[in-house]
Amino acid sequence: MATALRPRWSVVLVTGITAGVIAGTPGHLHTHAWFDPLLYGGLVGSSIVSGIRRRRVTPADEGLWIRRSYFDQMFSPWDEVVRVERRRVGPFATDQLVVREPLRKWVKSDGRSPAEIVWKPTRSKRILIGLYDKRWRSGPIGAALTVRGVSLDAIEPPDPTATAAD
Secondary structure, eight states: OOOOBOOOHHHHHHHHHHHHHHHHHHHHHHHOOSHHHHHHHHHHHHHHHHHHHTOEEEEOSSEEEEESSSSOEEEEEGGGEEEEEEEEETTEEEEEEEESOOEEEEEEOOSSSOOEEEEEEOSOOEEOGGGTOTTGGGSHHHHHHHHTTOOOSOBOOOOHHHHHHO
């Protein structure tokens, strides 16, 4: 069950191209040149594509491993997944898993001794699973959640402004 899921290419490329255009546009507007802003925008966009593409979610027998970088890793046991919500990001909608208490890997090092790895609870309670796999319900993640009794039907998250007004 150790298949690593990387962010979908459509998400990665849209994010990278958007960042490249945003980074290169001021240079073009200021100098009216094309080559330097295009090169700069391409470098920024490709570095963002590379950074996003390194992220991965790995379903294992004991839970979900979420790796963003060497220093930013999380683990969530299957029993900690509470529900599935539908999240809107602009015109897009994606599924997210809401977890009770994921663990984050903290690497402590003073530069002289070997690094000490400590696992602590973290505040991040959502995993945007829809960015990694569009058909996650029919894969190993959906199967593991179904066995534990979590409904795979996405619900709309509660409106935070409505609860704040009460």
